[in-house]
Amino acid sequence: MEPIKTEIVVVGGGPGGYTAAFYAADLGKKVILIERDKRLGGVCLNRGCIPSKALLNAAHTISAARESAHRGIVFEAPKIDTNQLRAWKESIVAKLCGGIGMLAQKRNVHVIHGRAHFEGSNSLRVETEQGQQFVNYEHAIIATGSKPAMPKAFDLGNPRIMTSTEALETEDIPENLLIVGGGYIGMELGTVYATLGSKVVMVEALDSILLGADADLVRPVMAYAKKNFKEVRLKSKVLKMSTSGKQIKVESEFEGQKKEELYDRVLVAVGRVPNGDNLGLESTKVQKDEKGFIKVDSNQRTSDPSIYAIGDIAGGILLAHKAFREGRIAVDTIMGEIGTADKYVIPAVVFTDPELAWCGLTEAQAKAEGVDIEVAKFPWGASGRALTLDRPDGLTKLIICAKTERILGVGIVGVGAGELIAEGALAVEMGVTAKDLSLTVHPHPTLSETVMEAAEVFYGHATHTLSKKRAE
Amino acid sequence: MDVKLPNLGEGADSGTVVSLFVKEGDRIEKDQPLMELENEKAVATIPSTASGVVAKIHVKSGDKISVGARIITVTESAGGSTSAAAPASAPREEKRPAAKPRAAQPVMELPEDDEPIEAAPVAESNGDVAASPSIRRMANDLGIDLTRIRGSARGGRIVLDDVKNYIQKLTRAAQAPKAAVGAPTAEKPAPEKIDFSKWGEISKKPMTSLRKIISRRMVENWNAIPHVTQFDDVDLTTILELRKKYLADYEKQGARLTVTSFVLKGVIAALKKHPIFNASIDEAAEEIVFKEYFHLGIAVDTEAGLIVPVIRDIDKKSLLQISKDLDELAKKARDRKVSPDELKGGTFTISNQGGIGGAHFTPIVNKPEVAILGLGKGAMKAVVRNKAIEARMMLPIGLSYDHRIIDGGEAARFTVDLLQALENFNEADVKNGLSA
Ligand SMILES: Cc1cc2nc3c(=O)[nH]c(=O)nc-3n(C[C@H](O)[C@H](O)[C@H](O)COP(=O)(O)OP(=O)(O)OC[C@H]3O[C@@H](n4cnc5c(N)ncnc54)[C@H](O)[C@@H]3O)c2cc1C
Numbered sequence: 001m002e003p004i005k006t007e008i009v010v011v012g013g014g015p016g017g018y019t020a021a022f023y024a025a026d027l028g029k030k031v032i033l034i035e036r037d038k039r040l041g042g043v044c045l046n047r048g049c050i051p052s053k054a055l056l057n058a059a060h061t062i063s064a065a066r067e068s069a070h071r072g073i074v075f076e077a078p079k080i081d082t083n084q085l086r087a088w089k090e091s092i093v094a095k096l097c098g099g100i101g102m103l104a105q106k107r108n109v110h111v112i113h114g115r116a117h118f119e120g121s122n123s124l125r126v127e128t129e130q131g132q133q134f135v136n137y138e139h140a141i142i143a144t145g146s147k148p149a150m151p152k153a154f155d156l157g158n159p160r161i162m163t164s165t166e167a168l169e170t171e172d173i174p175e176n177l178l179i180v181g182g183g184y185i186g187m188e189l190g191t192v193y194a195t196l197g198s199k200v201v202m203v204e205a206l207d208s209i210l211l212g213a214d215a216d217l218v219r220p221v222m223a224y225a226k227k228n229f230k231e232v233r234l235k236s237k238v239l240k241m242s243t244s245g246k247q248i249k250v251e252s253e254f255e256g257q258k259k260e261e262l263y264d265r266v267l268v269a270v271g272r273v274p275n276g277d278n279l280g281l282e283s284t285k286v287q288k289d290e291k292g293f294i295k296v297d298s299n300q301r302t303s304d305p306s307i308y309a310i311g312d313i314a315g316g317i318l319l320a321h322k323a324f325r326e327g328r329i330a331v332d333t334i335m336g337e338i339g340t341a342d343k344y345v346i347p348a349v350v351f352t353d354p355e356l357a358w359c360g361l362t363e364a365q366a367k368a369e370g371v372d373i374e375v376a377k378f379p380w381g382a383s384g385r386a387l388t389l390d391r392p393d394g395l396t397k398l399i400i401c402a403k404t405e406r407i408l409g410v411g412i413v414g415v416g417a418g419e420l421i422a423e424g425a426l427a428v429e430m431g432v433t434a435k436d437l438s439l440t441v442h443p444h445p446t447l448s449e450t451v452m453e454a455a456e457v458f459y460g461h462a463t464h465t466l467s468k469k470r471a472e
Numbered sequence: 473m474d475v476k477l478p479n480l481g482e483g484a485d486s487g488t489v490v491s492l493f494v495k496e497g498d499r500i501e502k503d504q505p506l507m508e509l510e511n512e513k514a515v516a517t518i519p520s521t522a523s524g525v526v527a528k529i530h531v532k533s534g535d536k537i538s539v540g541a542r543i544i545t546v547t548e549s550a551g552g553s554t555s556a557a558a559p560a561s562a563p564r565e566e567k568r569p570a571a572k573p574r575a576a577q578p579v580m581e582l583p584e585d586d587e588p589i590e591a592a593p594v595a596e597s598n599g600d601v602a603a604s605p606s607i608r609r610m611a612n613d614l615g616i617d618l619t620r621i622r623g624s625a626r627g628g629r630i631v632l633d634d635v636k637n638y639i640q641k642l643t644r645a646a647q648a649p650k651a652a653v654g655a656p657t658a659e660k661p662a663p664e665k666i667d668f669s670k671w672g673e674i675s676k677k678p679m680t681s682l683r684k685i686i687s688r689r690m691v692e693n694w695n696a697i698p699h700v701t702q703f704d705d706v707d708l709t710t711i712l713e714l715r716k717k718y719l720a721d722y723e724k725q726g727a728r729l730t731v732t733s734f735v736l737k738g739v740i741a742a743l744k745k746h747p748i749f750n751a752s753i754d755e756a757a758e759e760i761v762f763k764e765y766f767h768l769g770i771a772v773d774t775e776a777g778l779i780v781p782v783i784r785d786i787d788k789k790s791l792l793q794i795s796k797d798l799d800e801l802a803k804k805a806r807d808r809k810v811s812p813d814e815l816k817g818g819t820f821t822i823s824n825q826g827g828i829g830g831a832h833f834t835p836i837v838n839k840p841e842v843a844i845l846g847l848g849k850g851a852m853k854a855v856v857r858n859k860a861i862e863a864r865m866m867l868p869i870g871l872s873y874d875h876r877i878i879d880g881g882e883a884a885r886f887t888v889d890l891l892q893a894l895e896n897f898n899e900a901d902v903k904n905g906l907s908a
Contacts, residue, residue, distance in 0.1 A: 342608045404627040431602025433627035
């Protein structure tokens, strides 16, 4: 078959890939988008952000009902139909993926479903169900994403040992669930299953869950886990797993002792690995790092001048909004729009209960790097809105440059922190000062007031809490 | 913790790194010299403002840096991250005093129009700068270095107007290269490019920043000041006798008694009698400023070029003290350790070539001073005294002055009084400091 000629080919139809393809098409480029799945949307839509948040929201109804008992509103114990739950979640995913497909069509982005394989710096082959298709391109953007890591020792081929992908299918609600890994995926799915009724045991090798977030912000999340999980074991390691009838026998080590336990299911959430193999990158000049992520510069250029890489495959923080931004940077660079890419803030959100979100500099980071900062905190116990929500277990904290009073970072734990952090991201990006935040009128009663009041704490005159006078 | 380039005093807020004294991993103490910086007028040694282990060096020799630029990062201990436990409030207290001198700095001192363009980088990259993402994007597209712009909004945030002003400034600077230097030569044609190698072997060497400064200042002074030089010869006999007599005593006190010290002391009488030589012109106010203090500049010939450190309050000092100060300052100048402050505030300058040779010469007045005294090499001359020819040791002098405010008669009178003071140097003044 004659090779198709195109200006830009995007490999991978996840958030990075479709953003890049759409943006390039909007700028008038001829674009081909290649996706091996039947649906566009990648991990994010099919087996990541969206389904996990759908399940978390469904689970939230249960906990909200349970927590309302002391307010005098009592519900019966919930009946859970996992088939119905799955179908609802699936309908959301289908709708979003369909939407992406429709948007591609309207933009004249030529979508090819099949597996891409590079043949050189300017040509690739796609294995489709209808056979091979060749593409000659001027520029390629690789956005093949990542997949869950599954250590060989746990990979018994037993479906009861799950990754996030299977866990999101909610085939059943296991009575005893072991979660290996206290990162955000383990914590989020642990929250889902614990609320649906599983006895969750979480095992984390490090001395804290949610690495990267400041300890004071992690505390309320940890408190939730301690209350709602059967157990959280820090500094603990799973050594071995084996099949034992309909269960999994797990050998682990905790507090110097070996344990042997039986679980109905195990969720392995120990990180993600890049989809960089079997891409034919050997026939290009693209280079990978020792972990298999593609090496890029701040403009998303790989070592091959005609090839760019974005999203999870390019390493760094593996989040969908990072992929969105990188997709745009790659296209802008191809269009000759930006000489040097800017540094930007990537907020992180953990959708646990309460949510935990932060952006910019963390307190721990500032201290490690010797940045001269001051920290201002507003505890939610003093927020009227938090009390009406019956959720005083929150904290808003600002990391402030001691010299310029600029907001360098924001951290929030509490219900809705994921939404609130957007103001923090804007503040850091705009280079606003604590004064700016304190002078901006925030609507009452809302949780957003905690951001303004934290800034007032910095100056020693927050209305709803007592704070130390600031030395001038 | 970062050690940043401190404010070096007025006018000298940037410079070129000459050499570094520390390397990564070194343990340093507060006030220990970090590097040498060649700035406006001299090479200054920059001391560390913190102690600890050098974790990272951010500059290399040849870098042009400005006040506030990061020089090194130090950590408390060799481990580095152990400092993470330090309370956040402590470092802030330390930072505060560093900020103060900046506030006290007179804003008017910036000598050049293009100075703000090279203002202290406030951050490392456009991404670290306080500016909205759209402005950062625009700067990146235009290739503008936002770290060189001082933001006008709260907290130093850069807004669109700041960028516009900066671009206008850049455009102006590009359109009028060097036009700001010396008003009369504003229309100076572009320097002609000459290929000297056409006529034989050549070699090239870049002008150091000190050399560039000297050359710029000389042009400025020469153009701005109508110079007249008054010549004469001083009979050194008395001074040399006194010198011989007291040399050993001075040496015992750790001082070198030189002709220059005598002249420094002797010129004060003439300056007191003719205060116009110790004055300056305030051009803006069209006023003459008379100074009640006598700070004399000494032109020192160093390997890197001419610098003029200042000895303060000569009128209040004994000859012994002056000799000591002179020695120390000359040594500092040659070791490139003169601080920028030591180059400021002079009221009159003495330039002595006597150690090298040569007779009369016409020194160039060191603005904003209005007069300068050049000393040649003393030599035996046939002099007529009491109608007889005698061999006397004569010192050739040349007094250049600013003819805008000093008239010829004034200069002649000054010279007569100076000769009188030096030729009849008071022995008591030589002995004075010794007894103490
Ligand atoms: C359970 C879970 C929850 C998450 N929650 C969040 C969240 O709340 N917020 C957030 O920001 N992020 C979240 N993430 C992370 C987010 O999903 C990823 O960061 C994001 O999907 C990365 O986008 P991407 O475009 O780089 O790659 P992906 O989404 O991984 O997409 C890559 C696509 O490339 C395709 N592909 C791979 N190889 C080939 C090939 N050779 N040829 C053709 N196609 C190929 C794949 O089929 C896939 O569709 C979550 C992830 C998981 C697993």
